[in-house]
Amino acid sequence: MSGSAAGEPENPGRRAFLGTGAAAGSALLLGFYLPLGQGAPRSAAQAGGQRFEPNAFIRIDRQGVITLVMPQVEMGQGIYTGLAMVLAEELDVGAEQVVLETAPPSDKLYGNPIFGLQATGGSTSMRAFWMPMRKAGASARAVLVQAAAKMWNADAAGCRTERGEVIHEASGKKIGYGALIDHTAGVTPPKDPPLKAVGAFKLVGQPLKRYDTPDKVNGKLQYGIDVMPSGVKFATLALCPEFGGKVDRVDDAKAKSLPGVRQVVVLDDVVAVVGDHMWAAKQGLAALNIVWKSGPHATVDTQEVWKQLRTAGDGEGVTAKAVGDVNKALSQGERVEAEFELPFLAHATMEPLNCTVHVQPDSCEVWVGSQVLSRAQAVAAKVTGLPLGKVTVHNYLIGGGFGRRLEVDYVEIAVRIAQKVDGPVKVVWTREEDIQHDVYRPVYQDRMAASLSGGKIVGWRHRIVGSAIIARWLTPAFQKGVDIDAVDAAIDLPYEFSDMRIEYVRNEPPGVPTGFWRGVGPNNNVFAIEGFMDELAKKVGQDPIAFRRGMLEKNPRMKAALDLVAGKAGWGQPLPARNGGRTGRGICAQAAFGSYIATVAEVEVDKSGEVRVHRLVSAVDTGIVVNPDTVIAQLQGGLIFGLTAALYGEITVEKGRVQQSNFHNYRMLRIDQTPQIEVHLIPSGESPGGIGETGTTAGPPAVRNAIFAATGIALRRLPIDRDVLAGKKDAMTGKKTA
Amino acid sequence: MITLRINGEDRSVDAPEDMPLLWVLRDIVGLTGTKFGCGIGQCGACTVHLDGKPTRSCLLPISAVGNRPVTTIEGVGATPAGAKVQKAWLDLEVIQCGYCQSGQIMSATALLTTTPKPNDADINAAMSGNICRCGTYVRIRDAIKLAATSAAPGATPTSSTTSGSTS
Numbered sequence: 009m010s011g012s013a014a015g016e017p018e019n020p021g022r023r024a025f026l027g028t029g030a031a032a033g034s035a036l037l038l039g040f041y042l043p044l045g046q047g048a049p050r051s052a053a054q055a056g057g058q059r060f061e062p063n064a065f066i067r068i069d070r071q072g073v074i075t076l077v078m079p080q081v082e083m084g085q086g087i088y089t090g091l092a093m094v095l096a097e098e099l100d101v102g103a104e105q106v107v108l109e110t111a112p113p114s115d116k117l118y119g120n121p122i123f124g125l126q127a128t129g130g131s132t133s134m135r136a137f138w139m140p141m142r143k144a145g146a147s148a149r150a151v152l153v154q155a156a157a158k159m160w161n162a163d164a165a166g167c168r169t170e171r172g173e174v175i176h177e178a179s180g181k182k183i184g185y186g187a188l189i190d191h192t193a194g195v196t197p198p199k200d201p202p203l204k205a206v207g208a209f210k211l212v213g214q215p216l217k218r219y220d221t222p223d224k225v226n227g228k229l230q231y232g233i234d235v236m237p238s239g240v241k242f243a244t245l246a247l248c249p250e251f252g253g254k255v256d257r258v259d260d261a262k263a264k265s266l267p268g269v270r271q272v273v274v275l276d277d278v279v280a281v282v283g284d285h286m287w288a289a290k291q292g293l294a295a296l297n298i299v300w301k302s303g304p305h306a307t308v309d310t311q312e313v314w315k316q317l318r319t320a321g322d323g324e325g326v327t328a329k330a331v332g333d334v335n336k337a338l339s340q341g342e343r344v345e346a347e348f349e350l351p352f353l354a355h356a357t358m359e360p361l362n363c364t365v366h367v368q369p370d371s372c373e374v375w376v377g378s379q380v381l382s383r384a385q386a387v388a389a390k391v392t393g394l395p396l397g398k399v400t401v402h403n404y405l406i407g408g409g410f411g412r413r414l415e416v417d418y419v420e421i422a423v424r425i426a427q428k429v430d431g432p433v434k435v436v437w438t439r440e441e442d443i444q445h446d447v448y449r450p451v452y453q454d455r456m457a458a459s460l461s462g463g464k465i466v467g468w469r470h471r472i473v474g475s476a477i478i479a480r481w482l483t484p485a486f487q488k489g490v491d492i493d494a495v496d497a498a499i500d501l502p503y504e505f506s507d508m509r510i511e512y513v514r515n516e517p518p519g520v521p522t523g524f525w526r527g528v529g530p531n532n533n534v535f536a537i538e539g540f541m542d543e544l545a546k547k548v549g550q551d552p553i554a555f556r557r558g559m560l561e562k563n564p565r566m567k568a569a570l571d572l573v574a575g576k577a578g579w580g581q582p583l584p585a586r587n588g589g590r591t592g593r594g595i596c597a598q599a600a601f602g603s604y605i606a607t608v609a610e611v612e613v614d615k616s617g618e619v620r621v622h623r624l625v626s627a628v629d630t631g632i633v634v635n636p637d638t639v640i641a642q643l644q645g646g647l648i649f650g651l652t653a654a655l656y657g658e659i660t661v662e663k664g665r666v667q668q669s670n671f672h673n674y675r676m677l678r679i680d681q682t683p684q685i686e687v688h689l690i691p692s693g694e695s696p697g698g699i700g701e702t703g704t705t706a707g708p709p710a711v712r713n714a715i716f717a718a719t720g721i722a723l724r725r726l727p728i729d730r731d732v733l734a735g736k737k738d739a740m741t742g743k744k745t746a
Numbered sequence: 747m748i749t750l751r752i753n754g755e756d757r758s759v760d761a762p763e764d765m766p767l768l769w770v771l772r773d774i775v776g777l778t779g780t781k782f783g784c785g786i787g788q789c790g791a792c793t794v795h796l797d798g799k800p801t802r803s804c805l806l807p808i809s810a811v812g813n814r815p816v817t818t819i820e821g822v823g824a825t826p827a828g829a830k831v832q833k834a835w836l837d838l839e840v841i842q843c844g845y846c847q848s849g850q851i852m853s854a855t856a857l858l859t860t861t862p863k864p865n866d867a868d869i870n871a872a873m874s875g876n877i878c879r880c881g882t883y884v885r886i887r888d889a890i891k892l893a894a895t896s897a898a899p900g901a902t903p904t905s906s907t908t909s910g911s912t913s
Contacts, residue, residue: 084843084880217839224844225832225851227779227819234778242773267762285773286782287765358783358791358845358879407781407845408879439784637839641885645842648881671788671877680870682883703881 060189062148062197064117065095065141072186074099074106074172079118079126080133081110081379082220083406083413084645085700086638087133089218091141093634097211098145098204100169101185108219110403113385123482126382129414130493130528131601131698134634138696146201155191156183206632206693215637220405232377232404233362237432240364241270243425244289244436245280246296247445250664251519252303255279259297266291273428280425286436305519306664310352313451313517313661321347321453321473325511326489328472329499332507337467341459344547348456348536349725352517352659353449353525354442354666354674359407361418361437365426367392372399372423373432377406379413387416391423410649411524414481415447443674444666448659449525450475451517452494454536463548464558468508470498472533475522476514489514496529497705501537502566502599503559520661526649527704530600535726538596538709542716552595552713553579565629566599568690569606572627576688577608586622589614594713598706602697603630604690607647609710610683613718617730621651621683621711626703628687631694639699643687646703652677654708658727748808752777753821763809768792770808771818779819779848783877790876793849794818800856800872819848827858827893834893842880850876854890863894 060068067075076095082088088108096103111118113126120127122136149169156174157164160181167176172185223229248254258279260272268288273280281292364375365388372392378384378401385401392399406413422435437445452474459467476491485492490512499510516522525531545555553574560567573579573595583591589612596607610623624647633639656675660667668674712723721732721739731737737744747758750767752775759774771777771794780803783791787802794803795817822828831854834840841847850873857864857872864872869890878886 084841086842217836218841221836221839221841221844224841224847225819225835226823227777227848229844230778231845233782234772236776236778285761285765285769287762287769287773290785356879358781358789358843358877360782406843408843410879436782439786641839641842641882644884645881648883649879670786671784672786676789676877676879677881677883678874678877679883679886680874682881682887685884 058189060148060152060185060192062151063144064111065144066099066148068185068189070186070189072172072184074101074185075109076106077109077111079111079137080120080128081377081381081403081406081409083128083377083379083409085133085642086218086635087128088220089216090134090634090638091137092219093211093216094138094141095145097209098142099149101172103211103216105172111381113382113401115382125482126380127414128379128409129411129524131701134696135602135698142203143201146203147197150198150201151192151195152185152188154195155188158195159183159188159191212632212634213636216635218638230404231359231407232364232375233359233407233436235364235375235404235434237364237366237373237375240432240434241282241284241429242286242289242436243273243280243282243429243433244286244293244438245278245421245425245441246293246298247278247441248300248303249444250300250302250306251308251661252305252664253277254301254303256299256301258299262297263292263295266295271429272296273425275424278421278425280435282429282433290438302664308519308664309662310660313520314349316518317451317453317473317515320513320515321455321471323513325471325473325513327509328490328495328512329510330508331505334467334469334507334509337507338457338459338469341461341466342547343457343459344544345455345457346540346543346722347724348454348532348539350449350452350532350535351657351726352451352520352661353653353657354446354659354668355408355410355412355525356443356671356674356676357408357410357412360439360442361412362435363419363422364432364434365422366432367423367426370394370398374399374401374419374423375404376401376419377404377413378416378419379406379409379411380416383416384419387420388423391420392427410526411528412446414524417447439671440669443669446659447521447523449531450477450522452532454532456536456540458540458544460544460548463550465503465505465544466507468505469511470533470536471511471513472498473513473515474532475516477523479514481523491529493524493529496533497598497600498533498537500599501533502563502597502604503556504562505559519664526646527701530598530701530705534596534598534600534705535709535712538598539712539722539724542594542713543722551580556595556597563599565604565692566597566606569604569627569629570595570597572688572690573606573608573625576627576686577610577623577625579608583610585612587612587614587620589620590718592714592716592718594710594715594717596706596710596713598702600705601699601701602695603628603699603702605629605702605706607706607710609707609714611711611714611718613715613733615734617733617736619655619711619715619728619730619733621681623684623686624707624710625686626688626706627690628702629690629692630697630699630702631692632696633689634696636689639689640687642699643703644685646701647685647707648677648682648703650704650707651683651711653704654711654726654728655681656727750808750811751813751815753817753824754815759808761808764807766804767794767806767808767811767816768803771803777818777820781845781848783846783849788877789846790849790853791846793852793876795822795852795856798856798859800853819852822852822855825855825859828855829899830893830896831855831858831889833899834889834896838885838889838892840882840885840889842882846876846878850878850886854886854893857890858893864890
């Protein structure tokens, strides 16, 4: 993998070459970087017969090299391989016959249809690009077939394709796609190319080794943080430790005297030290005496945030969905209420935030890993005042996104610093800055109310109180006061109720920036719905799975997942303690991101309240599975990401400052705490669902419910409070017990 | 100038004595496979081998390296254990984003070098210093076990019980 500035193209990986004669020529530049100006699709005629570019995603050259341009960014979720499989399937080429390139910034050519923007997030990639990619592949294939037929004076219907060749059945003639490119001029691509029948798939559904992993085992793969443009300097920065604070003054005498320190850049809200290497920059930063000017949020603390949020939740919200007469229904039968709360969270991607920038009078070059490439380009243009065309952005594979790199704050800051630096500068955030200046998963409160009659739920009200990320991030999608992300998986929950209302109350925490975090809106909603379900099941004395099944008559996919997981997990069978603690199984049924997932957790709670998750079992119906191994990997990883949140995750604020700073006090799950995880895929012919977020939202409620089963204690907030489980604190009030 | 022996080659570097090996490798020598994750020895992304032992390079001043050989992710594949681990990592498709995996592979290789047949407790002890945010731990455990039972890639079978050719 190579950025342009890194010079020579590097090892292309194990599947990058087609044949052996194809190892030279500029069109064969390997790696995922697309040379500037070659991203625009051109018709075969425009390409002068040199290349066949039927659309923005496919390029075939005379030597037969098939290049697939990836509109979505790879950050470990396997989307490069998944999308390439779909394209290759309909183009009818082998997976090893293609090379991949990263798309350049362009909403027009590479925008995610779900957002109308070049964005990778929300488990949308496969959902959004499944049909566009199939059509792109099928259309290109149809043109190649017609070109061959024309050349042979044959009927296109008598031709078929296989592994990059058109074959004329009657005569046995064969021709490779590369040899056809001179004959594609004048062939009109069909509007609705015939797509393969699902049963005819050769690649889709088969486990395929990923394209991006071989260079990740030997240190060869370059992430944004590894970029080394010629003459690059290294910078690290400090933002005001208090939200909203500014720089008052800086004494940089000592820093500037340190060896390797080249420059101190002082901006309105950030101070950066530029040096010959990161060590010099870090040492320089530590030697600065920075006096900050407090802003309006210098007094914010978490308690104040919660108070404000809870008060906001007292009022009725905007109706996001209403069925029947919920007020009447709630006045009948036995009424149950519960409030569920989730804390601020940081993303803590393993690759700390970084961005390398070279600003010159008439150009700006940016090297970055971003989930929103066109926005990265736009913000660089805005800061520099240059037209978009003068801003080159090289995207890199990402060392963890999880929503953090859906923001471009780190690009903007790097460009502002680079404006003061002669030559390219790599701006790398320390882990401390990364944790303390994140765009945080918002705090949420979910107020649940239900009425029970005859062992069934007869009324359901769910009030979601929290930040409206959509209002900031995708403003046109924020309509009528409802944040479609905040209510996701609540308005379309799997259960059937005759009378229900889902409300949304927007409440923005003072001073604390909020954004998307793996699992997005369904995080709080699935936690609240599934936690509440277990409490209701207990009220009516029913088994949690049986109780849910009774409300899934019209949702066979969810029901099938529940049934499968119950069997695989040994639901209802004895669960002996391994370490003398209290044991229990918990269920989570989740219909979100277009996937139906049932998960069972097995936990053991010891006397001190420590929770050990021994086993997680998920049954997954995510529609047509493109790459089964990737789906399983995403579930495994997502569940672990969710476990970290459930067991440890909390960002707190005091006097305007985030109190956590690094992995010692913002803990991550480690291998010794990782449970056995089993993932069972359910065959389906439905369109593919999303998968990257799903485990993250499914894990915490399953664990919470397992703790409920083990201890009888109904936890209402995360992370898990060990004192409550040890009997030292009350679960509802949070007050210490005698 | 300080001379370091990195992946079998002597490299003279002009760097302050207190500069951690991590930044010397990345920013001076240009071996960027070793990653910066936390800077405080909490995450293991910067793990290298110092005389074969797994070491957090973010906290190791180069003055403390002395003449002990340094092996990084770029060089570990030349060792039998490193090659086995890399192969097992790919065979089981351990990797997601991959950022932490240099450190994971270095820790796993060191484990297999000293403990050729590790049990779960051995794996926990050796690997719990390495954080993976993507959550690849299940496969890391499986891949270590696979590597422990496999021959080094390309290795010539020496045991008479091994069948097949030596290709």
